[in-house]
Amino acid sequence: MIDEIEQCRDAALAAVRGADSVDVLEQALGEHLGKRGPLASLKARLGTLATVDEKKAMGQRLNEAMAAVGAAADERRMALAAGERAQLLESERMDLTEHQREPRRGHAHLVTEAWERLEDVFVGLGFKIAEGPEIETDWYNFEALNMPPSHPARSMWDTLFVDHGAPGSTVLRTHTSPVQARVMTTQEPPIYVVAPGRVFRNETADATHMPVFHQIEGLVVDRGISFADLAGTIEAFTRAFFGPGFTSRLRPSFFPFTEPSAEFDIRRPDGSWLELGGCGMVHPNVLAACGIDPEEWSGFAFGFGIDRMAKEYHGVDDLREMYSNDIRFIEQF
């Protein structure tokens, strides 16, 4: 019987050690150590042995054989599992340096693209580009724009203040309109400028708002400028930017720095409207605050969101997507 036990044990050990996957291993174990396996049937024969000592001795050998097979199986199982895990890792591996030999071509951010196209359109219409600082004084952001301290219209912009100078004297510009004042205080009319730039508001991000976004400001100051010039400029820009199927309309509105003021909407080819920005005739108080004689000169101004235009132009549903840096989103454009 000893020989039989050893034969069964060696056969089981060979099967276990030779298993090339965890599945094959478990199957071999079932066959060799299971209830209908050879070792089990030897165990059943213990009862037929003559003496108690013989039964004890054979029982012990059988237990040792089974323990040896169990230990070999544990060892093999660990080795196989480690190998299978390594294989899985290898197959799911993402090597971020792999594409280096053939780099994929990227493109500018959608807002940067819109910004540059807007500049091209307005330069084509005869405008120059102007710029101003993102950290602005209260005077340029509000006061020069006909909003003295504590003017109620200041609450139209949820302002972020910068801890610099006297409390409340320094802000993150809430719109690009302070660039109007910067241009008018440093340049003689006639003035034809657009000023694209980053602006900031204390707002929670949602599908159509971001706390940091971009506007483009337009300012014209010349002799005999009328509201018709404003409407015509907005219409010309709308068609140049979006295409001939689009038109614009003006709706009466209020801004402290323009009078009269309007909001302008873009009509899509399907007949729906998109609110884009504000505009109006530069208020005489603004011209005067910037050292320009309102009796001699008149002008118009407009301002609108670049991010919203890019969103509209590309049919994106949520502004936040444009800032997620998700390659699957970016690659669509």
Ligand code: PHE
């Ligand atoms: N600055 C205004 C805004 O951000 C828009 C505007 C610009 C309105 C110029 C009139 C003239 O809401």
